[in-house]
Amino acid sequence: MTMAFSINRWVAWAPGLTEQDAWTRWFSEPHSLPAEGTPPLSEMPAMMRRRVERLGRFALQAAYGCQGDSPSVPVIFASRFGDISRSVDLLRQLAHSVPLSPTSFSLSVHNAIGALYSIARGDTSAYTAIAAGEETVEAAFTEASALLADGARDVLVVIYDEPLPGPLGHASGQMDFPRAWACWLRAGDEAPGYSLTCHPAEDTRDAPSSDGLPEDLTVLRFLVSSEARLDHKVGTRCWRWQRHA
């Protein structure tokens, strides 16, 4: 099965990287970024924003930026690990028999960030929250393609992650910093068009990531570059991203 779509526009946020030009320069020579530099998220009412932690601020800033003044469309929020630092804090409090913060508990579920976006904008469109390990970005675009095939004219995809908290973090050899990016997708009848397919991997040896980019940013770099193809091998599967002029 081939999934086809086009990208109308994209937005990405990381500490110190907020404009497309800066991202393009960074992609040509990636280097690590500081963990500080939380987005202002001024689009969200202060009474809601006060509950949003760092990762949520990145995700929502990218969502608002890509949304612009456009009418509501189906939204897919996808994150490999989500706001797991909240869960780790809650587990730590449980272990020490400290009463849990009701706010933190209510926001620790994977769809909480998307829900805040929906509530803040009074938007009752279809919302999906996805986590699919190393294949999170592919799963998000698969879901988006399904929505487009089902008749949606546009779909907003938001991808976000941040470094894992203490007990789970380990040296992955990858660059890691809080980041989020969002794409406004349309059915594949506009240029530049892309396709995404999934095949059995011919060679199941792990191919190390070329330059230590987190896997989600490897996809973004491909989408905004002029490369023809990106293969992402995961176990016995190979996801193939292709650009069609």
Added chain:
Amino acid sequence: MLQLEQEIKKLVIETLHLEDITPDDIDPAAPLFVEGLGLDSIDALELGLALQKSYGVSLANDSKENRRHFASVRALADFVSAHRKA
């Protein structure tokens, strides 16, 4: 009592991460929820927990009683001074 009201205002601001609001901005007689400060039910739970930690007061499951205690900063101060253990 004025001092306790001031303390509770600070507790509300810090516990609920209210941006750009100082204790002086909070009218001790104004409603905390929906109108007035605009807090919601999750804030009520969070505030209940903070009061328990700071003053050792525990809130019953009686929502009518709680609604009265949580009506305003002044009502909370009355409740805390009558029941505090810390």
